[in-house]
Amino acid sequence: MLQTQELQVNIGPQHPSTHGVFRMLVTVDGETVVDLKPVFGYLHRNHEQIAEANSYLQNMPYTDRLDYFNSMANNHAYAMAVERLAGIEVPERAEYIRVLMVELTRILNHASAVGFMINDMGAWQTPLAFGMREREKILDLFEMASGARLMCNYFRFGGVVRDLPPEFIPNLRELLRALPAYIDELERLLRDNEILLQRAIGIGILPPEVALSYGVSGPVLRGSGIPYDVRKAEPYSVYDRFDFDVPVGKVGDVYDRFLVRIEEMRQSKRIIEQVLEQLPDAKGGHINPKARQNVRPPVGDAYARIESPKGELGFYLVSDGSTRPYRYKVRAPSFINLTPLADMCRGYKVADIVVILGSIDIVMGEVDR
Amino acid sequence: MTASPFEIEIPRGRVIEVQRDDTRVRRGGGLLRGMAVVWKHWKESFKLNRSYSQIHGTFTIEYPEERPRIPEAYRNMPILLYDDETGHELCTSCFQCERICPPQVIHMTQAKDPATGKPVPAVAEFIIEYDACMSCGFCAEVCPFDAIKMDHEFELSTDDHTQLTVHKEQLLRPISYYAKIAPTMWAEVRESALKKLQGNIRRRPDVIGLAPQLTEKIAARRAELAAQAAQAAAAAPVAPAAAPAPAEGRKLTPEEKAAKLAAIRAAKAAQAGESATPAEAAPATPSPTPAGEAAPPADKAAKLAAIRAANAAKKAAAGEAPATPPAAPDASAAETTPSAAPPSDKAARLAAIRAANAAKKAAAGEAPATPPATPAGGTAADAPADAPPAAPPSDKAARLAAIRAANAAKKQQSGDGS
Amino acid sequence: MYDMLAALINGALGWGWPEWALNLLSYILIVTIVLVVAPLQMLFFTYYERRVIARMQDRVGPNRVGPEGIWQPIADGVKMFTKEDIVPQAADRIVHFLAPCVVVAPTVLMFAVVPWGPGMVPVDLPTGLLFFFAISSISAVGLMMAGWASNNKFSLLGAMRAVAQMVSYEIPAVLSLIAIVMIVGSLSINEIIAYQTGLIISNRDLPGIPDLGLGWFVFTPVGFVAFIAFFIAALAEGERTPFDIPEADSEIVAGYMTEYSGMKFGLFYLAQYVLNFLLCAITAIIFFGGWQGPGVGWLYAQGITPDNPNGNGLFNVLAGVLGVFYFLLKTYIFFFVMVWLRGAFPRLRIDQLMDFGWKFLIPLTLANLFSAALWVAFTRWGPAEGMLITVGWSPVLRWLAAFVVTLAINLGVYLWLTRVYAASQAERRRAELEELSAAA
């Protein structure tokens, strides 16, 4: 029989489609992947050590830099963890503003995640350009409210730093008119595209029980058929007041995860509409006036998790009574979602690795911390 | 595919399965539909699209020629503010921003009063390392004096790295500039900021705390004022408009008119040099510029101080609202902290004690070149009007002033005791 | 082109030029025209592509260098010239140097047989089409040389893939053209163009049709299927999306061009765009009548032509200009379609590409050959050739019967083939999953 010799190929760390500095040591037998070993650490800055040297409030801008696509989601998780630790309660309007901001980041994240994945498949940035246009609109809204497009640093313990500016709601209503048209157009462009079907169906399959045992979360878990969404499983903040559905895939391949992300964008739009209906008026206050920002929580620990667009993002804080957290741990969804990468890629072609990685949708800032 | 191993009921929502329908045989229809979408985009892209509700049309902004609209809350790099009326910086170097700054890029040193060496509520050296600053906006949030705000200027690239360690001179911007870029945010904090500024100005001797670029201008202005006052003193009492503020031609508010009058009278009194008759030394103008006299000789300052003490005591007795504290012109030598707010009882007792030992010292005939340091003006707490020990004018007059101050304080104390 | 030029030169300078001087001078003129036109087309195409794809993505595209970015290609060219030309140390220097030449030379050579206007073809070869495709496969050798000489694992892999793709898509391309050659009866490109006169239906099939130059092959079912198959094969040949495997491959970053920089990389770039231009041109020529268009035939008839020597020269020029205009218009439309596809589709995997080529395109083109034969049988054969059914039918009826029969066959084959192909893909995927789960 033709004796073939295995070849070690390095994909990354500088590579057009590894979403940041991430290396995969792939042993290839001809075309099919035999084994894949992910290598991290290129972007490791020991975020948790920095956090232990900062006071609680000073950590807030650092959480923006964890998953730099969804700075609002990171802020939300961290703010909830500290509020749970120090026992600060948040006024109604602040909770609604927080949910509004996190759902906007979900739309922004899924729009660009789908764009990047299709871009890895080779479509020359067209779906990505459409996604980026929607993302720009949302970033403008963030800039109006928080002052920065990407590093929003908008949340404080007990609420948000500033109430919504007057021109925020009208612009948001206008954006909500564009979103369904954008999502339908994206589906028309890609859903039945024969080439995409060939590149996505049956690629990177993750059966449900394997997905559960790998502890993946977010669209990757729901793509495999398990309807686990932290907003529904353990409703936090005011999520129990909105009704929205949980999209779930059937087979757990790249195509399912793609469809789940598109459906989740629609659900997020539904949530935002309900937030706008139920938004209490400004009298409710955008921050709890009694909450002092240089927090000195009692001794103890607290864990808070949210459904960030990439999965379950959790913050574990241990306080020793001083103004600095004694231990600050981040449960990063992208980091854990990479665990099954080796199993998902084994047996597929080399060109599929990049597509599977795109379907998991990782951001290196969160993986390497 | 095995049924989902967990039967999960979702509150307020359904579990919806995405329709894959991948068994349908596809014959290129999807490809054509995709091309139709791209064709529509090509056709529409000849129109500009600036609205949020449109998904067609070119949305690129030709950057240098066409600027994106910057919202008011936008924050890039911190800047320091100075009041363009009085030329004084708002910053009192209270170190709050330096403490809160996560990457610790703000470095400042407090200004010292050159004569007495005591710290003054003004900043001497203020450095921000713009290359490490992440524009998180914490310094602007925690500043109690609204002295540091976030700028909207983002074209900061430079090829010389040393420029990125920005000193106070490049950081300072007039309040009018900040009011222009962030109108509503400035309107909210305007009154409290300016009130605090006035409080601080009074504690700043001579040119300390002035925005550097304005220092020479204001010093020149003052010299010019002094020259005018001196030259016009012999003429009609009403001196030409020694407008305290460098802003000429501004319609004078009543408060400023009184201030101008007082400045003239004080200049006349000092210039005439008559004995320390308890002439009515009108309270100095609220503006910081001293009433025109050059550095007065020690005794003249002392006489002034005595007059002021008597008056302050009278004012304290009248319990006048603290809005316009009788700020004694900051004579370069004597450093007095006239009482602004009606002294609380504790303060009154302090005044009495001090008046007593002032009288003692005056009796001892010691020529205190520098009166004992009054409580440092650092904290904005208002020290009660202590009767500065008079220099050795006739000791009787000094004792008289001291006693009068003491019983005024006691009356005051009983007055507001109820 | 040669005779016209010879007459021109004789007329202009009036002396009795010796035969060989006339020959030399006119061919020098032709060669310079071709060598100027090829890079110009390439420069325009790079600009054209970037502007069009930008417009498709709601952006503007290069508009800074010169008014509306017109000098952008010049700037790219200068950049290519000034970039340092690195040759890897372990590379085989001579082969590394020769590879771009071997890729560019045949591509420019293909211009020899491309007719720009009526009578305006550099060399009127009777077997023009064969020459065209024979020369184009030489550049595959150049790719292999580039891959092999770079002594880099990835570029070798990339080169092999590129060559495999170009060779395996040559077959459906040629097969689809044979169908047209069978109908026309000759390999000469001018002959193919001349066949496509008339309105919608070529007047060679139905003599009565007025000659408006619109009798294109694409309106016949045989021609249409051949056009689709040929255009897809041309995409693969020119490495355009969805077949740009070598150029932007996910694991072999730039395929065979990895170790090239500076002007050598520029040459590969030139070759690629010139090849795209030529493929669009040949598509326009064979299926859309090249320079044929309303008015060209009539104008050319007035001018100096072999069978009307004393026509007025001005008409030649007019016919030429109108012909070139039509030809370039059609070519640019086809390049627009190529860019359009690039904006809309992701990329196929290398094995799917091969699968599609061998299991779908080739059977389709073979069936098309069969229906082409039927077309010829119905329209032209009489009882002598054994076609007894259509004895005594009027030409219109014969044309109609040919149209219906070929349409039925082609449509039936297409529907049947898509189902079979989809089934085979599903089967392949299932087998892969099985083997995967067995391995796991």
Place this chain on the structure above:
Amino acid sequence: MPEMTPAELRARLAEALPAALVEAEPLAITPPPAHGPQPGLFNPPDPVVRPDQLVAAALFVRDTLGYAYLSDIAVVDYLHAGCFELVYRFYHPSGGPGIVLRVRVPRDEPVVPSLTPHWPAANFHEREAFDLFGIEFAGHPYLRRIYMWDEFEGFPMRKDFPRQGDKYLGGESEG
């Protein structure tokens, strides 16, 4: 939505695996300050499991209680109390709040049985714990540093790791 309070979990564990539970005394996180108010002691309600019984307890939690989703393994270095505490967090796939198992190992020989053979999810958590805290996970298939390069000495997240730069960051002159 299954709900289980720590006390209930402790009871179920006690009667299922009597040997597993350890009566944990509250921890003093930081040394008592010289003067000023004494910060309280850290006494979490969650059950503390003996290291060698960890795998049994985890399997019990997964199979009988149904909490099959291991979400997070957090390691906390209690320098003053002289121990590492590993916080295992499980969630039930049909929702509801999670449950927490804690394991305390002495700082000088931090060896904990690895969960990776039963839960592939624990793979990266345990490699991160090994990389940043130096906790040995017995039975882990590929226990190597995940962030740092393999030749890196020292465990960055330990409380006694030199903060002012070490031999890589130009701290001491040697090395």
